[in-house]
Amino acid sequence: MSRRNMTSRRKGVGRLPKVLALVGCVVLLVFFFWKDDSPSASGTSDGASGNAGQHAAGRADTPPESLASTDLPGLRGPVAQKPPAVIDPPASGSDAAEPTPPTAAPASLPTPPAPPEADPGVAQAVRDLTESLPSPQRFSSSADAATLYNRGDRLIADGDPIAGRAILSRLLFADNLQLSAQDADAVRARLDEVNRRLFWSPEIILGDTVTKPYPVDGQFLSRIGVKHRVPYQLLETVNNLSARNLRGDQTVKVVQGPLHARVTKHRFVMDVYALDPEGMPVYLKSFPVGLGENTPAGNWQVTKASKVQNPSWRDELNGEFFAADNPENPVGEYWIAIHGLDDANRGKRGFGIHGTIEPESIGTNASRGCVRLADDDIALVYQMLTDHSQGSTVQIVP
Numbered sequence: 001m002s003r004r005n006m007t008s009r010r011k012g013v014g015r016l017p018k019v020l021a022l023v024g025c026v027v028l029l030v031f032f033f034w035k036d037d038s039p040s041a042s043g044t045s046d047g048a049s050g051n052a053g054q055h056a057a058g059r060a061d062t063p064p065e066s067l068a069s070t071d072l073p074g075l076r077g078p079v080a081q082k083p084p085a086v087i088d089p090p091a092s093g094s095d096a097a098e099p100t101p102p103t104a105a106p107a108s109l110p111t112p113p114a115p116p117e118a119d120p121g122v123a124q125a126v127r128d129l130t131e132s133l134p135s136p137q138r139f140s141s142s143a144d145a146a147t148l149y150n151r152g153d154r155l156i157a158d159g160d161p162i163a164g165r166a167i168l169s170r171l172l173f174a175d176n177l178q179l180s181a182q183d184a185d186a187v188r189a190r191l192d193e194v195n196r197r198l199f200w201s202p203e204i205i206l207g208d209t210v211t212k213p214y215p216v217d218g219q220f221l222s223r224i225g226v227k228h229r230v231p232y233q234l235l236e237t238v239n240n241l242s243a244r245n246l247r248g249d250q251t252v253k254v255v256q257g258p259l260h261a262r263v264t265k266h267r268f269v270m271d272v273y274a275l276d277p278e279g280m281p282v283y284l285k286s287f288p289v290g291l292g293e294n295t296p297a298g299n300w301q302v303t304k305a306s307k308v309q310n311p312s313w314r315d316e317l318n319g320e321f322f323a324a325d326n327p328e329n330p331v332g333e334y335w336i337a338i339h340g341l342d343d344a345n346r347g348k349r350g351f352g353i354h355g356t357i358e359p360e361s362i363g364t365n366a367s368r369g370c371v372r373l374a375d376d377d378i379a380l381v382y383q384m385l386t387d388h389s390q391g392s393t394v395q396i397v398p
Helices: 003-036 049-061 064-069 120-132 143-157 161-173 181-198 221-227 232-239 375-384
Strands: 211-215 251-255 260-264 269-275 281-288 298-302 334-340 352-354 393-397
Touching (some): 181 281, 221 232
Antiparallel strands (some): 298 393
């Protein structure tokens, strides 16, 4: 090899590192600019290198939670955890996969299990129970009557049975409030429930307007009854005791009489009541009655010393006489004579309240004008009404 060729080769070898260094610089520059121009780095698909630099600077200074408010195209890939509501279609020629529409349900979700079937036996039992319950009855009378009933019923439910009984009693006996038969029976039923404790039990209720405690102090029960103008038999029933077993140091529950009765002809019912200190009626008990077509209306009073147990009776029409203990005696086991107090009925005699040997006649016009009751009912009315001076009154209304 000639010396000239040897020198040329050494020069070429010496220039090689420079060339390689230059190529390396070019490669690094190309690589650098190619990376910034990549769609996956810039998040854009327009491929413009100048715009890529601007978007990159904006993302670096923007907090993550405000990305949705920037003017960015729809995100794709792992950056978007959920597809936006509106998604821009990919640019023409893009190899990006079209996102799944938001309304499409994932195929991997399991099918929910079917609800368990109802037990037909339980369902039928519920239906039977519902059908067996009576439907609630509306108070069909006037609005004023319904208001009074609701007020009295609420007082009883709230623990004031004395005040509630007073309101319901006034409602039942009011002349200016005409109750339907159904509503009147509802009032009586509520009052009967209250009176089981207030009146028909030995329990002494302080503040009651009808009963009060009374120390016996060695007196006979008959004497206590006369003093309070009620038969002593009523005090026996209320206190659940016998007059023969009364102790001298005992305190009993007394009834402040006399008691009175009202007979409503067209409904065949007798209501027995007391009067409170204001002279207002306080209902105690009701009884179905039998009447006659000619039973005279008006105000009556129990005739003094006229009450008879196991009476004899003479039919004034034909003179037939029925002795006491005669099972054919039409007046039954009790007789309470009444006489008229009004101008229209004053002086009328022969009318009375009595039992009957025809219980099927109760609720009908089958008598000659008297008021008849069933055996057990007349026995209790006999205890409640008194024939003392200024004793019990009986009002008969149409």
